[in-house]
Amino acid sequence: MSTSPSALATELAFRAKFLRIACLANIVLFVLLVGGGTALITTVARATGASTAAGDEKDIRAVLDAQVIAWNKGDLDGFMAGYWNDDQLTFISGGDITTGWKKTKERYEKRYKADGKEMGKLVFSDLHVETFSPNAAMMRGKFELTFEKEKDDAKKTARGRFTLILRKTPDGWKIVHDHTSAEEKK
Incomplete structure (x- = not known):
């Protein structure tokens, strides 16, 4: 063929x-x-x-709720409990990078507790949580910090935005990275 x-x-x-x-x-x-x-x-x-996405979001929001309560009572240790207690924690604000839990706490102490400074009243709003996996999430939001002792109205309130990366640890959800930026004064 x-x-x-x-x-x-x-x-x-x-x-x-x-x-x-x-x-x-x-x-x-x-x-x-x-x-x-x-x-x-x-x-x-x-x-x-x-884990569940809804359960994770509830637990993550609880971390920030506990931080607000602690801050407004003047309890910096309670506020810092929301952060990962590790040398790899990163905090970025005002163009500076602070690495480590201890140095981050020292930064807060210097800025809000030293020499008669006040911590003010903290409020978080406009919170958005995005879970990437059962062990990793991101939160974006706004902060407002009001100071009672300030006489200058321009300094009386600090506002801005933040982005947090959180990791689920054996101790629960912890902030492992915090990038906070304050609004420019007008």
């Missing part, structure tokens, strides 16, 4: 087209499997009680 050159060319073209479609289908299946596997792992972790 002999095959004509045109029939052979048609068959080769068909096979080449079939191989291209098969390769594309394999790539699509691979992407779906990887994406689906990642979603499945997260779903299983949440379904087995490892």
